[in-house]
Amino acid sequence: MAASQTTPWNLISGILGVICLFLMATIGILLKDLYPKQSIQPTLSPDAITELQKGPNCCSCPERWIGYHCNCYFFSGELKTWKESRDFCVSQNSSLLQIENGDKLHFMSSIKYFYWIGLSYHKECDAWLWEDGSSVSQDLLPLVQKLSPEKCVIYNARQSVFDISCDNKYHFICKQKFI
Template structure:
């Protein structure tokens, strides 16, 4: 553990990700390169993968592809300036769009979700845009780990 001096107690702003515990995240502390928000930790990728490879990466880090549960979380995600995979996919068995945990999509979250092809997976993008894309395409992804 490093000794603290007056200098490194002062607020500092750095361009890179902080390794400190995230302030304002409520009841969570997240590991390095993960961002805390409302008792969840998020990993925002800088590389592109297929939906399946993205999902496998998240699972290997004890998390899942992004599952948006409420409007606050949706607004938080709208600040990302590129398209990324979510954990939403079409279930032939249930004839519905489901998150990875098999919960249904809240109807008021994605008002513009009218996918052309239910064989595709869902990407979320800047300013809340949502669309379907071939699951074999490569996009960035967001992993989410709930801490409670």
């Protein structure tokens, strides 16, 4: 008979259990909204993005791309291999970043990651070339000749380049040129 009898403590523990489940569900929903799935988003600071968008508006860039000097730049939030990064850029009618002038990219001084760029070694030419086939300026990237031809190149804001296995995953920068 004692098993079927409801005491105030049983009722209170049942109510507290329901409240606990409700609170856990609420926290789960809030955390889901707070930490959405990783998507491709710019990794620049808000100040740098504002600076870029204040420049001359001579081109219209796709969503999540940043306009600067009549070009559009995409700073990935995702990590990909060099080939995956190149393929993504091609799918967006762009190419991995080709660095032509160090002064042009002063806005990169606020970034903290290393990024894949569009520089690779071509055995038939025995040289490091950009994706469009042009050669690398020794003034801009003087250490490029010391890199391993079997690897790919990452770049950071301090104009540092390193050779890394092409299968490693890094952020990347795509660039669309506008004429």
